[in-house]
Amino acid sequence: MTRVSSLRLGLVLPAVLFGLGVGHAQSSNGQGFFIPHPKAPPVSHSVPVRAQPMIQQQQQGMPEQGQQPGTQAIPPQKLPPIxxxxxxxxxxAPPAPVMGVLSVPEVMQQSTAAQGVEKIIEARRQKLAAEAQADQQKWEGEQKTITGEKAKLSKAALATKEQALQREIEEAQVDFHNRNLxxxxxxxxxxxxxESTLIAVIRQVAQAHGMNLVLHRSQVALNVNGFDISKEVAAHLNTILPSVAVPPAVVPKMANAPAKK
Structure with a gap:
């Protein structure tokens, strides 16, 4: 395999460039929105049940997962007395629960601000994809040119052109990755x-209904429509925050990045 043919491996841009969606709008911790009340119930200090089998295996001298035969295992240790x-x-006692349910994905789909963000981000991603495709075609053309000049060039001249094309591809891949980031x-x-405004609106709507506990609708097996405040939250969110500014996509300068010539 010549160096020219090996350059084909470098022509494939990372597939991770265009995987961003507005799905990030959901809560990152995956938990429901809880309206805090003054005092929390006491925290249990019992030993986790799932930790006991591992402790028993260590006490019985059984090898741990991934341990190579003949290697020294961690000596078993007993938990100190509680x-x-x-x-x-x-x-x-805490107040009696007055519950509500909410679908964050449904609220974000109805949010005019989220729709505006999605439109702007999608336009930026399409522009980046078009530039990546144009560079891809340019590199393929340069590769064909080098292949056609193979019989005319010396080995040193051919290697110089191949290395220059390889550097160009690698630098472009880094640039596309940083711009996508x-x-x-x-x-x-x-x-x-x-998201921050949404949490405030959820608290506002819940307090208006006297609710002190709001859960994600996907976490509830059964509920009635009277518990669901999704449409009301979406309406208030659009009133308070009809749109939001999207910051420019600025590639941060790396401290150790080489200066461009």
């Missing part, structure tokens, strides 16, 4: 503004 703590003063960062900045 301390006996004095009882805390009695506190008031900048688009993702700008999208997250805009969506973060929507």
């Amino acid at each position: 301390p006996q703590l004095p009882a805390l003063p009695k506190e008031n 900048a688009i993702e960062v700008s999208a997250r900045g805009a969506l973060g503004k929507i």
